[in-house]
Amino acid sequence: MAGNAQLDTSSNPARLRISGDWTLAHYTRLKQQTEQLAGQYDAQTAIDLDEVSSIDTAGASLLVDLLGAERVSQLTDTAHKLPAADRALLQTVYASLRDFCVPVKVPQQNICILLLSRIGGAVYKLWQDSLQLLGFIGLILQTLARNLFRPKQWRITPMVAHIEQIGLNAAPIVVLLTFMVGAVVAFLGATVLANFGAGIFTVDLVAFSFLREFGVLLTAILLAGRTASAFTAQIGSMKANEEIDAIRTLGLDPMDLLVLPRVLALLIALPLLTFLAMMAGILGGAVVCVVSLGISPDMFISLLHSDIGVQHFLVGMVKAPFFAFLIAAVGCLEGFKVSGSAESVGEHTTSSVVQSIFIVIVLDAVAALFFMEMGW
Amino acid sequence: MQAPREAIIEVRGLCNRFGSQAVHENLDLDVYKGEILGVVGGSGTGKSVLLRSIVGLRRPTEGQVRVFGQDLLSLPEEARSKIERRFGVLFQSGALFSSLTVTENIALPLIEHAGLSRPDAEHLACVKLALAGLPLSAADKYPSMLSGGMIKRAALARALALDPDILFLDEPTAGLDPIGAAAFDQLILTLRDAMGLSVFLVTHDLDTLYTITDRVAVLSQKRVLVAAPIKQVEDYDDPWIHEYFHGPRGRAAYEAATKIKEQ
CATH class of the missing domain: 3.30.750 (Transcription Regulator spoIIAA)
Known part of the structure; x- marks a missing residue:
């Protein structure tokens, strides 16, 4: 009833x-x-x-x-x-x-003040994040310098495992992606340059863009999405589970145990993948040149030899370790920022991907300006 | 006690194997309406696995689990959800949703299942919080900001949210201070008496076993060795049981419980 x-x-x-x-x-x-x-x-x-x-x-x-x-x-x-x-x-x-009364809700604030305080909070947070990132980079370098001359402290096994995860396992997707983009760039070049009767320069276009920019940039962006997020989630869930605290109480250094192997692994894997990406991109371009422009493979290679200096390859490759270091640093740092909840893991994973892609692109733009002014 | 009682959980011939390792072989167990059943056993004897098999989180390798006379695993989704609403489960580590505040954790089932409005649900959530003995200041906190004992209480409050018929408690008093643990025991007794709850209580707390359980089931040798009132279990002829109940801790708990009952 x-x-x-x-x-x-x-x-x-x-x-x-x-x-x-x-x-x-x-x-x-x-x-x-x-x-x-x-x-x-x-x-x-x-x-x-x-x-x-x-x-x-x-x-x-x-x-x-x-x-x-x-x-x-x-x-x-x-x-x-x-x-x-x-x-x-x-x-x-x-x-x-x-002895228990229902909680009193805080009265709502003026929306203008709320907006201003949000903006202020965001700016302050940006400043704090930048400081933290710089501090963390310093800490990584310090740990690296300390361990460099102590071979006993080198953690080869986890590093190799990470190289397999972030390098070898990422190779197929990197190669496929850059091959496709190489083909697309070649198509674009063929369409536009053919109007001027300069279709043959498609070869230069593909080679220049992949050696100097696209090879390293595409790989870095892909790894920022794939690896920075993995680092954050791994370290973040360890943090949430108090495993980081356990490492500290055992007298071990999480920087040494978790961060260094990841940073070094990415430092090795990203340049290797970048090389693969450059080759795959140029191959994609070559296939389009052969199929739709009637440039024979022999001619493609001899054009590469005559037009493209080795410095373009070096300009591309030299950026790879910097990107690798920053991606790994951002990924690990965001992991350490995780607090307790599952939501926080997600939040920081998103933030680490966004930040590392942003940093990679900004740094690439600055580098492009620099190399251009230097005439390299 | 001898009158035929209504069994609301019937476990028959339950086998659970992980690879080649068998945790349960031909395990039978009944839980009767309105009783508090303590489940004890050494580490690794599958107490938690048994609990998970009963609430339907784990499909047993063989055997049958009937809850309210129905086989949970063979029911369609909707009917199953209806039965699951009558369960309250307190997990060993609390399992509070870490992205919700304590109040939201408790209000969630009330909003989803009882169809209450948000303010109503949050008000009721506060009642449950008070019942579980949490201070008001904990209501708006996130689980990661709570101490271990408070997480236990918040998890109990969530288990009680829908006023369940069966309460499954996995080591509820572990990690509570003795005063808190005693209050917890009393709370479970009161709720059982008032709401006719049945309680399936996995515990190692001998004080709890002596003070509130009606029957104790001992898991050993991959089955339920004995399930009877604690006095009979004590006298059962098995070395493990003997050591468990007649060791110094068992004796101390027995004497404490007798003293309380005399008072």
């Missing part, structure tokens, strides 16, 4: 009849009833709990809200028809609610 609360005003003093199931299933309706009844009765009103058939914590809390804690505590002594168990429940709920 559904719960009910009825005020009977015919008798004097008035009687408040409470009956039926006071359970979670009827909560919404009972809540409305009790809200209507509020203020309609006073301390003189007799309260009748005799017809209550069942009660659970939800119902009991409603009764406490309706009648007030004091009234309920009296009732639990006087309502003898109520089973002892139900009285005990009422008593438990009233006793635990006695």
Whole structure:
């Protein structure tokens, strides 16, 4: 039977009849009833709990809200028809609610002030993040310098494992991606340059763009998405699980144990992948040249020999270690920033990918300017 | 006690194997309505695995688990969800949702299943928090900001959210201070008496076993060795059981419980 609360005003003093199931299933309706009844009765009103058939914590809390804690505590002594168990429940709920009031919500702030404080917070956070990243880079270099001359401290096994994960396992996707982009660049070049009768320069276009820029940039962006996120998630869930603290209490250094192998692995893997990417890109371009421009493979190679100096290859390759170092540093640092929750792991993983891609592109643009001014 | 009682959980011929390692072989167990069943056993005897098999988180290798007379694993999704709403489970490490505050954790099932509005659900969540003995200041905190004991209490509050019929507790008093643990025991007793709860209690806390359990099931040798009131279990002829209940800790807990009962 559904719960009910009825005020009977015919008798004097008035009687408040409470009956039926006071359970979670009827909560919404009972809540409305009790809200209507509020203020309609006073301390003189007799309260009748005799017809209550069942009660659970939800119902009991409603009764406490309706009648007030004091009234309920009296009732639990006087309502003898109520089973002892139900009285005990009422008593438990009233006793635990006695010193416990519902939290007061903070009033909403002015939206302009809120907006300004958000902007201020974001700027401050950017500043703090930059400082932290610089500090962390310093810490990595320091640890690296300390361990460089202590071969016993070198952690070869985890480093090789990481190289396999981030280098070898990423090779197929890097090669496929750059091959496709190489083909697309060649198509673009063929279409535009053919109008000027300069279709043959497609070879230069592909080779220049992949050796100087695309090879390293595409690889770095791919690894920023693939590896920075993995580093953050790995270190972050260790942090959330107090494993980092365990490492510290064992007298070990997480920088040494977790960060260095990852940084070194990426420092080795990214240049190797960059080389693969350059080759695959040029191969993609070559295939398009052969198929749609009628340039024979021999001619393609001899054009490469005559037009493209080795410095273009070096300009591309020299950027790879810098990108690798920054991607690894951002990935690891974001991992250490994780606090407790699963949500925080996700948040910092996103942030590490966004940051590392941003840094890679900015650094690449600065490097392009620099190399151009130097005439390399 | 001798009258035929209604079994709400029936485990028959349960086998659980991990690869070649068998954890349970032909395990039978009943949980009756309104009782508090303590489940004990050495480490690695599969107490938690048994709990997971009953609540349907793990498909047993063989055997049958019937809850409220129905085989949970063979039911369609919707019917199963309906039965699962009558479970309250307190996991060993709390398993609170780390991205929600304590109040939101408890309000979630209330909003999803009981169809309450958010303010109502949060109000009820506060009631459960108070019941579980958490201070108000914990209500808006995230689980990562709570101490171990508070996480246990918050997890109990969530297990109680839907006023379940069966409460599964996996080592609820581990990590609580003695005062907190005793209050926890009393709370479970009160709730059982008031709501006719059945409680499936995995524990190593001898005080809890002596104070609140109606029966104790001992898991050993891959099955339930004995399931009986604690006095009978104590006298069961098995070296492990003897050491468990007659060791210094067992004796101390027994004497403490007797003293409390005398008072």
